[in-house]
Amino acid sequence: MRILQLHSNFIVFKPVEKEINIAEEAEKQETRVEEVVVLFTAIEEGDNSAMAQKAINDVRAFLGKLKANRILIYPFAHLSSNLSQPSEALKIIKDMEAYAKEKGIETYRAPFGWNKQFTISIKGHPLAEQARSYAPAPAASEAQAPCEAKKEEEPVSAALKAEDKMQSFWHVIQSDGSLVPIEEFKFKGHTNLQKFSQYEIKKARAVTQMPPHVLLMKRLEIADYEPGSDPGNIRWYPKGRMIKSLLEQYVTARVAAYGGMEVETPLMYDFNHPSLKSYLNRFPARQYVLKSEDKELFLRFAACFGQFLMAHDAQFSYKQMPIKLYELTRYSFRREKSGEVVGLKRLRAFTMPDCHAFCTDLEQAKKEFMIRFDLCIDVLSNIGLVKDDYEIAMRFTKDFYAEHKEFITELSKKFGKPILAEVWNERFFYFALKWDLNFIDNQDKAAALSTDQIDVENAKRYEITFVDEKGEKQYPLILHCSPSGAIERDIYALLEKAYREQMAGKAPMLPLWLSPTQVRLIPISDKFLDKMEELSKQITSHCIRVDIDDSASTLQKKIREAEQEWVPYIIVVGEKEIESGMLSVRVRELKGQQQNMTTEQLIAKVAEKIAGKPYKPLPLPLYLSKRPQFHG
RNA sequence: GCCUUCGUAGCCUAGUCCGGUGGGGCGUUACCUUGGUAAGGUAAUGGUCGCGGGUCCAAAUCCCGCCGAAGGCUCCA
Structure with missing residues (x-):
């Protein structure tokens, strides 16, 4: 569809003679319209009523800018060398007219199929003259095969149209x-x-x-x-990537256990493959389309x-x-x-x-x-x-x-x-x-x-x-x-669920098996760092993600930050713990209540809760001081 | 895609209505502090005020276009 749009002071036109036998009935007299946006319109092969509506919508947007609300649809075949059948064209022109009226635009139309003489006065402002063309969507043009040409609407939108009409x-x-x-x-x-x-x-x-x-x-x-x-x-940071990867592994393992045979298939497909084409037609056009040489591909949805x-x-x-x-x-x-x-x-x-x-x-x-x-x-x-x-x-x-x-x-x-x-x-x-x-x-x-x-x-x-x-x-x-x-x-x-629980007064957290850090060790002083590393190795060997906060902040601040990271188990380690072998564990699911337990008891407790779930190691350096900050 | 609102340093934000030297907090870095369960102190660092254009002697501020986000509409096969 091609449209030449002219913001005019006035236009005068007069039908002279019929050019084709399906021309509309019209009287051979002058019509004059003042202060009007004239749309010289050529309907091309493959155009459809959806496109007519799109064109009118664009015109409408434009009318808003011009502070005008009067249009004249003027059938004008000379804009294209790829015209559609006149019967089809007339139908679409009428669709445009009906749609424009429906949208509250004062709409005039010159008769279709006539040789007309006209005089036009165009305004001088920069937006007065505009040309637009609308090409059919690739799938739609394909589907415009001769046997389907009588179809009322483009197949691509068939599913959408059906949904509109469908009553549930x-x-x-x-x-x-x-x-x-x-x-x-x-x-x-x-x-x-x-x-x-x-x-x-x-x-x-x-x-x-x-x-x-x-x-x-x-x-x-x-x-x-x-x-x-x-x-x-979306961009996924290390923690997010780990969470996502664990979920992917888990679901895949469950489907495999159910008997699903895992395969891998391409990301992009040929638009013109016969089976795909008709499947696509069942859906609204929502694909990413890409051109590669002379092929048109779409990314799978x-x-x-x-x-x-x-x-x-x-x-x-x-x-x-x-x-x-x-x-x-x-x-x-x-x-x-x-x-x-x-x-x-x-x-x-x-x-x-x-x-x-x-x-x-x-x-x-x-x-x-x-x-x-x-x-x-x-x-x-x-x-x-x-x-x-x-x-x-x-x-x-x-x-x-x-x-x-x-x-x-x-x-x-x-x-x-x-x-x-x-x-x-x-x-x-x-x-x-x-x-x-x-x-x-x-x-x-x-x-x-x-x-x-x-x-x-x-x-x-x-x-x-x-x-x-x-x-x-x-x-x-x-x-x-x-x-x-x-x-x-x-x-x-x-995340939404965690937020809801927070609103209900609970400590928000992710399931333990998905928590990037499951156990955080906080030494009272740098001099315990060696002991920390030993302890972390012992815990890590049981496939538990543990890290060490060796940053320069105060103890209280480290605890605060661990809580804000939703760390499920926070352990402060100093002289007392190293001597007694009993850890003081701050348990998130108990709203930060402290429990004393041995390292073995902690390991057993965590291992029990994550049993049967996939494991990935810590996605970040062991020491917090070595981690970049990805988000302020 | 449409309507509404919004976009100021890595993050949160004041300033925008009514044009005139962009302010604070968090973070980061350095130094001091070596601390026992949710924010220790001091200083330094950090800004094409989303992008492009316009108006103006002068634009974060006013106007236009674009990009991005949120909410609504629509949609969610």
């Missing part, structure tokens, strides 16, 4: 599996579910505070924004692509199923709109464990779904997020519920708390059933962590088949599961 009905699933309309549900005792419901349905919030986890992630030197990158691409392409080429039969492929994507990329990117909660580059299970039929899928439901809840609780911290939403169609009520009942019984249900009349997405588990933060906002879904479309789209008992090819059902959700988001949830 909100219910609560009680533990007996019955559905109660949300208006009738008594939320007493379920305040988080109520907050979550309101977040999902009304989207009603009013907060002016900075998200607590953003301040914490900086202050604790976990992560920070990186101004040198795109928003939502999930692990689906690589795993599906792999499954497409794999040979398997019902005997091997369910087959589970797993990848921890570092990273998945989604170009979320700038206003949506927040701290560690919503990123443009994030780390997502993604496990797909290929199942023979719905029975097998349901069975697998149940196993993974348990897995997800257990993984989260080991990460440090328990059932009180989140709520579940389940989404399905009316028909699915009717047919599989027992199954849904079983899931809700397992969860043991009421579940928010979104019920659709028809299926809009590629899944038949989906649940997501949502953390509710200090601003009463929800963020999805774990999720699983039964995908009934993509096997066909990617031509993924298995051989059944009769030797015939069949399409499997595909389950998509992220047992923990994005790793960054887990950290967000842990």
Whole structure:
């Protein structure tokens, strides 16, 4: 679409004769419009109504600057050598006109398909003359294949449009599996579910505070924004990298134990690959796009692509199923709109464990779904997020519920708390059933962590088949599961949870296995440093992270700083301890209460609490005096 | 992306409305202090006032554009 925009004192035009047979009806008389922004407009191959709206929105922004509110849409074919079919062009022109009127712009239009004579007087100011052109999005132009040309809107936005039109009905699933309309549900005792419901349905919030986890992630030197990158691409300091890495290792180990086969797939894919193209069309255009020579690539926004392409080429039969492929994507990329990117909660580059299970039929899928439901809840609780911290939403169609009520009942019984249900009349997405588990933060906002879904479309789209008992090819059902959700988001949830506990009067902390320093040794004086080092070696040999504060500050200040770093065990060591062998341990989870114990008792206590979790050594130098400060 | 608010040293912040030599705290460094469970003392160091343009004799301050953040809208596959 090309538009020549002229801020005019006036324009006079007169239709002379029809140029094409589908020209609109018009009278051959002069029209004069004063003080108007004239839009000479050419509609090109591949243009669509979304683009028409975009163009009008741009014009609107412009009108604001010019303090004008009158436009004339003037069809003007001469701006382009790549015109669309006249019928299509007329439709889009009309869309522009309708949309502009809807937006309250005083809109005039010159007739389409006529040879017209005109006189125009253009204002002299710098903004008076503007030319703009709108090219279709790459996927959209591809999809404008002849057979699809009659489609009303660009395929890329099909999913979005569907969402606009889609009606959902909100219910609560009680533990007996019955559905109660949300208006009738008594939320007493379920305040988080109520907050979550309101977040999902009304989207009603009013907060002016900075998200607590953003301040914490900086202050604790976990992560920070990186101004040198795109928003939502995060910088991880040593402590943060360690935390993130431990979570990655933990989730990966759990999925491996469940039977997921870890694979690795490319970060970028060809826009024009046939399977990918139609999958992309199911989603809003939110990709990072990059050009490499004459190829157009996009960065993956999930692990689906690589795993599906792999499954497409794999040979398997019902005997091997369910087959589970797993990848921890570092990273998945989604170009979320700038206003949506927040701290560690919503990123443009994030780390997502993604496990797909290929199942023979719905029975097998349901069975697998149940196993993974348990897995997800257990993984989260080991990460440090328990059932009180989140709520579940389940989404399905009316028909699915009717047919599989027992199954849904079983899931809700397992969860043991009421579940928010979104019920659709028809299926809009590629899944038949989906649940997501949502953390509710200090601003009463929800963020999805774990999720699983039964995908009934993509096997066909990617031509993924298995051989059944009769030797015939069949399409499997595909389950998509992220047992923990994005790793960054887990950290967000842990920080928000810690903040909440602080507000409730507790000492905020991370789970022990994720604490960068688990034990801090504070010598009373430099002369004990040698002893400290011995002690630290003894503790470290049990895979416990210990460090030594050898800085020049006072004892009290060192304790204060250790507390501010959320160190779980702080040990002051002087003459007394070295002589008696009894350590005086300040225990954070007991609000700083001091306990006397031997080194062995301390080691046993810590080891017990971190049993079964992955270990990484201290991410920073042993001595605090050797550490740089990453954040003021 | 849109609307609103904000951006002052590594960090927190005063000053901006009403233009006229940018002030404090934390940190860092040095010296003193060698301390028994949440901030010891003194001094030094540190600023293209987010970036670019404009108005003005003069801009952190007023105007325009851009970048970044927060909140709201929208969105979250």
